[in-house]
Amino acid sequence: MNKKHDLIGKKIAILATDGFEESELLVPKKAVEDAGAEVTVVSLEKGSITAASKDGEGASVKVDKVVNDVTSANFNGLILPGGLQNPDTLRTHANAIDFVRSFFRDGKPVAAICHAPWLLAEAGVLDGRTVTSYPSIRTDLENAxxxxxxxxVHCDEALVTSRSPDDLDAFCSKAIEEFAEGIHEEQTV
Structure with missing residues (x-):
């Protein structure tokens, strides 16, 4: 592995809940773990979360920490997987939004894919930013x-965004690069 993208010693949070897009959580999780990072799945409740699936329930993922029990100070970066239900549910929970917002306040890298930028709109961190996402939420992001x-994939300072599972290779590569670089200047919140 290129030393520039070595994540040994880095701690990355993945914020998700039921209804996440399976590949958008599992593929980035494996990519940052393979780069040496310690990954913590953060959610609203203890136990496990289940992916959305066209055939019923998708993969189940163990929750490592509850969002009420962590802060951005515990991590070097944040991954926000998409899916429809996952970000729509998370954006209605103040603690989840505060957790997302704290990464921007602390200048830490954030990577959001598909519908996950809905969380960024809710957190009020998109003003003046250039982003991409699943096309159906374009107007929501522009209104924010x-x-x-x-x-x-698009990177605006330490904010990495992508459109869909088709973009996962580029998304993971750019997220790892940003996580390796670490803290940027304080971002506008």
Missing amino acids: GAKWVDQE
Whole structure:
């Protein structure tokens, strides 16, 4: 592995709940673990969370920490997987939104894919930012002050965004690069 993208000693949080897009959680989780990071799955409750699936229930993932018990100070970066239900549920929980917002306040990298930028809109961190996402939430992100672009991955300072599972290779690569670089100047919250 290229030393520039070595994540040994880094701690990365994945914030998710039931209804996450399976590949958008599992693929980035494996990628950052393979790069040497310690990954913590953070959710609303103890136990496990289940992916959305066209055939019923998808993969189940163990929750390592409850969002009420952690802060961005515990981590070097944050991954936000998409899916429809996952970010829609999370954006209605103040503690989840405060957790997301704290990464921006602390200048730590955040990687959000598909519908996950809904959380960024709710956290009020998109004004003046350029992002991409699943096309159906474009208007929501623009209404939150973002400039939307149709790209497989876009990085605006320490904010990495992608459109869909088709973009996972580019998303993971850029997220790992940002996590390796670490803290940026304090971002606007």
